[in-house]
Amino acid sequence: MELNHYIQSGIIESYVLGIATSSEMEELQQMRRLYPSLNAEIIAVERRIERTALAEAVSPSPYLKQRIFQHINWREEISPPGNDKSRYTFINIHSKDGQHITVHKWWRLFFIITFILSKICLFFAIYYFLKYQQSRERKVEQRMHTEQTVSPE
Amino acid sequence: MxxxxxxxxxxxxxxxxxxxxxxxxxxxxxxxxxxxxxxxxxxxxxxxxxxxxxxxxxxxxxxxxxxxxxxxxxxxxxxxxxxxxxxxxxxxxxxxxxxDGSDDVVKHDSSLLQRFANRLPAESKTIFHLCYYKGLPKEAVARMLATQPDEVMVKLKDIMVAFRKFLGE
Missing domain, CATH: 1.10.1740.10 (RNA polymerase sigma factor, region 2, helix turn helix motif)
Incomplete structure (x- = not known):
């Protein structure tokens, strides 16, 4: 009796149409385990809708079939090439030789910044080195100059 | 059969x-x-x-x-x-x-579900439309219609009972 009430509540239709909530779906699965006869009810509703859907069918463009199966054949070639229906070439862009690694794109930014910073450091290193050398030369020159002016006396 | x-x-x-x-x-x-x-x-x-x-x-x-x-x-x-x-x-x-233009015209007017929806009173029709054709959760439907989710649940249950009868016809 309880089962009959449950069936009459429209829960099956709601499930079949896909508008049942997750808790309703769970409940239905539980009820199906308790009352396997519920399955026959679900099948009946699905068959009824199936019959109307087949009667109301609208044909899509004939090219669509080709498009779908072309896509599927492409995918199949990645997995074991079982059938010799392979009319499409699959090009694997990713080399899998173990010599290459893939990193996050942020590493590129990091690398560019590091590169620029290193160039700036190098520039300053050279700049200060030259400045230092220049000042040393000047000092030596000055000393020589003072020695020259002192020695004649 | x-x-x-x-x-x-x-x-x-x-x-x-x-x-x-x-x-x-x-x-x-x-x-x-x-x-x-x-x-x-x-x-x-x-x-x-x-x-x-x-x-x-x-x-x-x-x-x-x-x-x-x-x-x-x-x-x-x-x-x-x-x-x-x-x-x-x-x-x-x-x-x-x-x-952004929400033209709610559902083509294919003679379909089973549309035939069923056309029989429903205005509010139920809207609820069914939002739940089935828009796939909205009950809470969202309730907000749109300015009611409580429980009320939407009850109405939807009635709609499904009606749909069961409709399928049996």
Missing amino acids: QQSAVHIDEYIITERLIAGDPGAQELVYDYYGPALFSIILQVVGDTAKAEDVLARTFIQVFKNVVTYRETGSTTLFGWLMRIAREQALKEAAVMEQDE
């Missing part, structure tokens, strides 16, 4: 689908493709977009058919129909975001 004679043997066909048999895939596409296309078209409205959805549906179906038995589905069509609607709702949501 005459219907069962015409009906393709589902158990064998699903076994062949799971095995990845291209012949079975084509058979299922030829048999159910147009029916699913009609269901998708009712949600999406646009023929080109509906074809994209149908393609996505079958690609998903053939890929995930291995899980078919685990989903606890009772018939192949029931499973296909739910996947097709899910995919169609995703597309419809994207379309709505892109266009």
Whole structure:
């Protein structure tokens, strides 16, 4: 009796149409385990809708079939090439030789910044080195100059 | 039942689908493709977009058919129909975001669900429309109609009881 009430509540239709909530779906699965006869009810509703859907069918463009199966054949070639229906070439862009690694794109930014910073450091290193050398030369020159002016006396 | 004679043997066909048999895939596409296309078209409205959805549906179906038995589905069509609607709702949501123009004209007016919806009183029709064609959760429907989710649940239950009667006619 309880089962009959449950069936009459429209829960099956709601499930079949896909508008049942997750808790309703769970409940239905539980009820199906308790009352396997519920399955026959679900099948009946699905068959009824199936019959109307087949009667109301609208044909899509004939090219669509080709498009779908072309896509599927492409995918199949990645997995074991079982059938010799392979009319499409699959090009694997990713080399899998173990010599290459893939990193996050942020590493590129990091690398560019590091590169620029290193160039700036190098520039300053050279700049200060030259400045230092220049000042040393000047000092030596000055000393020589003072020695020259002192020695004649 | 005459219907069962015409009906393709589902158990064998699903076994062949799971095995990845291209012949079975084509058979299922030829048999159910147009029916699913009609269901998708009712949600999406646009023929080109509906074809994209149908393609996505079958690609998903053939890929995930291995899980078919685990989903606890009772018939192949029931499973296909739910996947097709899910995919169609995703597309419809994207379309709505892109266009913003919410023209709620559902084409294909003579379909079973539309015939049923047309019989419903205005408010129930709106609830059914938002739940089925828009795929909105009850809470969202309640917010749109300025009522409580529980009330929407009760109304939807009544609608489903009515749908059960409608199917039995």
